[in-house]
Amino acid sequence: MKIILKTKRLYLREFISSDGFHFYHLNKDEKVLKFTGDIPFKTEKEAYVFIKNYTEYKRHGFGRWAVCLNETDEFIGWCGLKNSNNEIDLGFRFYQKYWNKGYAAEAANACINYGFNSLKMHKIIARAYKENKASIRVLQKCYMVFQKNISYDGVPAVLLSKSNSN
Ligand SMILES: CC(C)(COP(=O)(O)OP(=O)(O)OC[C@H]1O[C@@H](n2cnc3c(N)ncnc32)[C@H](O)[C@@H]1OP(=O)(O)O)[C@@H](O)C(=O)NCCC(=O)NCCS
Numbered sequence: 001m002k003i004i005l006k007t008k009r010l011y012l013r014e015f016i017s018s019d020g021f022h023f024y025h026l027n028k029d030e031k032v033l034k035f036t037g038d039i040p041f042k043t044e045k046e047a048y049v050f051i052k053n054y055t056e057y058k059r060h061g062f063g064r065w066a067v068c069l070n071e072t073d074e075f076i077g078w079c080g081l082k083n084s085n086n087e088i089d090l091g092f093r094f095y096q097k098y099w100n101k102g103y104a105a106e107a108a109n110a111c112i113n114y115g116f117n118s119l120k121m122h123k124i125i126a127r128a129y130k131e132n133k134a135s136i137r138v139l140q141k142c143y144m145v146f147q148k149n150i151s152y153d154g155v156p157a158v159l160l161s162k163s164n165s166n
Pocket residue numbers: 031032033035036092093094095098099100101102103104105106127128129132133134135137138
């Protein structure tokens with residue numbers, strides 16, 4: 001198990017095969033997927049195959065990471081960076097029972113700092129559906145700045161970004 005980051009309450013680690021279980025159950029919740037454009041996995045096996053074929057760490061040296069509680073080691077969701085057409089995209093998704101406890105902002109801020117300080121990234125962007133107020137709020141809590149209105153999967157959305165000031 002490779003731990004990438006630690007915060008006060010959380011640690012972020014690379015995905016492991018048993019995360020297939022969590023990917024399946026996370027994406028089974030329609031409230032979790034509501035503003036993402038994703039569709040649920042058809043079977044639990046499909047989620048395990050997704051994890052098995054997740055090559056981002058090897059290809060880019062970073063990716064989305066599992067977010068776990070320091071206290072209990074529970075998997076609560078994922079957060080991380082994605083190379084998207086040579087832009088670095090910040091994303092996150094958590095089980096509903098962990099919403100509104102500040103976990104997304106804590107994990108996302110740590111990912112941004114890691115991207116800037118350790119991976120020497122210049123700029124990190126994020127996209128969110130306009131209706132996804134919680135997600136936009138998290139991005140604001142990461143000091144990401146509104147850039148423009150966009151259409152994302154055909155849905156009205158916003159693009160935010162933050163530049164490395166070092
Ligand atoms: C978006 C998501 C990751 C936020 O996770 P979280 O751990 O609840 O986030 P935080 O607790 O750090 O912050 C949430 C903030 O949004 C606010 N918020 C929540 N619901 C809101 C709403 N409907 N309208 C306005 N603000 C809202 C909270 O009050 C909080 O802000 P505050 O700290 O200023 O009070 C979580 O809701 C989730 O997993 N959603 C499903 C997946 C998803 O949409 N991912 C993003 C795709 S772009």
